Amino acid sequence: MGLTDLIVKYSGPGPRYTSYPTAPQWTEAVGAGEYRAALDRASAEPGPVALYVHLPFCEKLCYYCGCNIQITHDRSRSGSYVSAVQKEIGRLAEILGRRPISQMSWGGGTPTFLSLTEIESLFHSVADHFEMLPDSEVSIEIDPRVTTADQLRLLRRLGFNRVSMGVQDFNPEVQRAVNRVQPAEDTAKMLAECQDLGFKGINFDLIYGLPFQTPETFSSTIDQLLVMRPDRIAMYNYARLPSLLKHQQILEKFPMPSAEARVEIFTQAFGKLIEAGYVAIGMDHFALKTDALSLALSNGNLYRNFMGYTVQQAKNLLGVGASSIGEVGGGFFQNVKKASEYEAQVEAAGLATAKGLVLSEDDLQRKWVIQHLLCQFHLNPQDFERQFGVGFATRFERELSTLTGLEEDGIVRFNDGGLHITELGRLFVRNVAMVFDAYLGGQKTQFSQTV
Secondary structure, three states: OOHHHHHHHHOOEOOOOOOOOOHHHOEOOOOHHHHHHHHHHHHOOOOOEEEEEEEOEEOOOOOOOOOOOEEOOOOOHHHHHHHHHHHHHHHHHHHHOOOEEEEEEEEEOOHHHOOHHHHHHHHHHHHHHOEEEEEEEEEEEEOOOOOOHHHHHHHHHHOOOEEEEEEEOOOHHHHHHHOOOOOHHHHHHHHHHHHHHOOOOOEEEEEEOOOOOOHHHHHHHHHHHHHHOOOEEEEEEOOOOOOOOHHHHHHHHOOOOOHHHHHHHHHHHHHHHHHOOEEEEEOOEEEEOOOHHHHHHHHOOOEEEOOEEEOOOOOEEEEEOOOOEEEEOOEEEEEOOOHHHHHHHHHHHOOOEEEEEEOOHHHHHHHHHHHHHHHOOEEOHHHHHHHHOOOHHHHOHHHHHOOHHHHHOOOEEEEOOEEEEOOHHHHHHHHHHHHOOOOOOOOOOOOOEOO
16 A cells, blocks of 8 residues: 555544643643642652743734734733743742753744843743753744844853744745745745754744645745755644634635645655655654754654653653643643733742643553654563563553554554554554554544644
8 A cells, every 4th residue: 555545544633642641631620739749759750851931922823823822012021921930930940959951942932022131031040940951952943034133142142952943834825824924035044044053953844734735836845945954844734623723714715735635745745855865753753864853763762742852851841831731740730821820820829730630550551652652663562561560462452453454554563572663654653652542432622633
């Protein structure tokens, strides 16, 4: 069966598995008290932590967006928010102590909505309370439409070493439809500035499945991208959820690519990226062979958390800011989503937890399996048995029996007693992971397409 036929067969709604269990299973019954208990458990665990900082402000709304954002032209709005984030960081440091940070990411929104003074003040708040390791991965999302050269220079001086740029598509008609007009020349200019400053692992985000896209127009976008040659590419299928995200209804009046066209768009882009020397990291990510992600994949050191694929592992991930998510002390915890409510709760209590989930033993075992499939693309039953003291084949007898079709289609294979995802199968790793997800049966949650 060819790649196109496999995509048609296996493309369907499914989680991205930035966590397991996924967010629909989290509950408001798990709040600040449970989070504080998890932080206390984490305080007794040695080793570095990861930190995610959510900065929700944007000047304009991109109509495809599924992030937690706040649209405003009022530059003074970010001041009180940054102060709240600094207070939350201080509170976490009081509980955990001065821990080393192996990975930090600022996302949004548009983090460079902040002024130079706010960027520097926020970074120093982190550095004052935590120890930034010399080899830590320090990344930030930037928007070429609003990020300035002065901001880039400041970020690099502070210690940021990776950037991710939203691109989505270079076609002007597509850009106008989604309300993100960003000429390719501006993106290329900012890429060159970042490279000159010494940023590594520079990532471009692309989205396929947007209005007016065709295999021909997206092929042109890929050609322009290959001339620029960023280190990393994330190519996402548009998460089309207009019933949940009301602003996406604006896009419904435009012609959308058919399911067949989306398959052709993806397969054509995939082929060009591989031919140009990019490695399929798994799911929807690609990296040059010399990039740290590709090397981590080869060495078996690749890791995945809410910030995506990374080369830096940390048992505990701290999420600060409105809607941010942490993975701490055997649980997931998410802050309130609205910025004003977040500020009020942090001011009153130091923490702003809205919901979460404390993992059961079954959750932990399945999470281990899914993490290995997503990052190492194989798992050794003996490793599972050493970790949990139970036989893998016995524990997952039902799940393993359902992998027959995936094996026949060349997506997985069994040898030496282990489960392996083939190079072709990396594109369908979400489908493999779904086999081990105990929560999918009968679930009405809307997910993006797996491919």
